[in-house]
Amino acid sequence: MKKWKIASLLACTVLVGGANAAFALEEPAKPQGQAANVDLAPSARSAILMDADSGTIIFEKNSYDRLPPASITKIMTMLLIMEAIDQGKLKLTDAVTTSEYAASMGGSQIFLEPGEQMTVQDMLKGIALASGNDASVAMAEKIAGTEQEFVRMMNEKAQSLGLKNTRFANPNGLPAPEHYTSAHDIAIMSKELLKYREITAYTGLYQDYLRKDSEKPFWLVNTNKLVRFYSGADGLKTGFTSEAKFCLSATAARDGFRLIAVVLGEPNTKTRNAEVSQMFDYAFAQYTNVPIFKEGDVIGTVPVTKGNLAELKLTATHPYSVMMKRGANKTDIRSELRLTAPLMAPVLQGQSIGKLIVFQEDKVLAEFDVQSPQAIGKAGWWTLFRRTTAELFT
Structure with a gap:
């Protein structure tokens, strides 16, 4: 496994014992654009x-x-x-x-x-x-x-x-x-x-x-x-x-x-197809992608306050990658999982819980919305009591 993929480099850090997660309230920076300086579709509106x-x-x-x-x-x-x-x-x-x-x-x-x-x-x-x-x-x-x-x-x-x-x-x-x-x-x-x-x-x-x-x-x-x-x-x-x-x-x-x-x-199908082909040709010639996570990779584990599950394991449901110029430096790439708020039960399946942000050094390359892969209900008092008691002896 490449160095920049190890442990997914989470910004949402789980603390031993307290099981609390850091979270970012601010809106993260947007990915940097790669805008072409040529009109690839001159006939399109x-x-x-x-x-x-x-x-x-x-x-x-x-x-x-x-x-x-x-x-x-x-x-x-x-x-x-x-x-x-x-x-x-x-x-x-x-x-x-x-x-x-x-x-x-x-x-x-x-x-x-x-x-x-x-x-x-x-x-x-x-x-x-x-x-x-x-x-x-x-x-x-x-x-x-x-x-x-x-x-x-x-x-x-x-x-x-x-x-x-x-x-x-x-x-x-x-x-x-x-x-x-x-x-x-x-x-x-x-x-x-x-x-x-x-x-x-x-x-x-x-x-x-x-x-x-x-x-x-x-x-x-x-x-x-x-x-x-x-x-x-x-x-x-x-x-x-x-x-x-x-x-x-x-x-x-x-x-x-x-x-x-x-x-x-x-104006017509011939022009439409030719200009789309030209757009594809340009991008495939100029850019490539760098894998971040493949499908099934663990992105991170997030604690859930008062949930019937104490933590939520996040795995990649599809491949994650970033686009870069061909021949560009592809080192020092890291990813951070930033929660919009501490995760508290109940949690809905598909609920947006934060962003996976990919950096090269301090530059944002891409960001992906992260959704809960499952629903998590509220824990009963007995589950919470047992969990608290167990924490006292760990």
């Missing part, structure tokens, strides 16, 4: 290029402008689907029944009939590959009961992610008043979706079929041609309306280094 792991921005152009996203909207729809699967509220094998309303959606569709049933997995394929507006609404109704309630969930999720230039009016991106987002916000949504690594099994497919056992199987071809023609590309979502023009949130990975590129308002 808005664009951003980001390291998918650390969130470090490599290039941006009008990235906070509020613009119509067209079917890139479905990134949030897929995020809520993957979240529901992860939470056990939904299974890939669950049947989804198409309502008359869902079947009535125009634009891109997989031609669902009222009453037709498909599995969640097939609906996901229909959304990811064919950009099915009908499949998006069917899934919205499956998860939330109504499209309106699902849209409320979309906006609630956007708010929880800190997306200040996003408002959804539907789950598919069909033109609607007050339906907008920004390239920056799309990149954040995409980064969040990519935490569910199995999503690229759908978004990275070039072609597949629906209704395979029927007399007329439905051929799906990915609207994102980069998954076939750009090495390492495996998602995420295209979009087009006459108002939004040609849009794309794309991701590609090479040697464990994953990028997210978003362009909005491109």
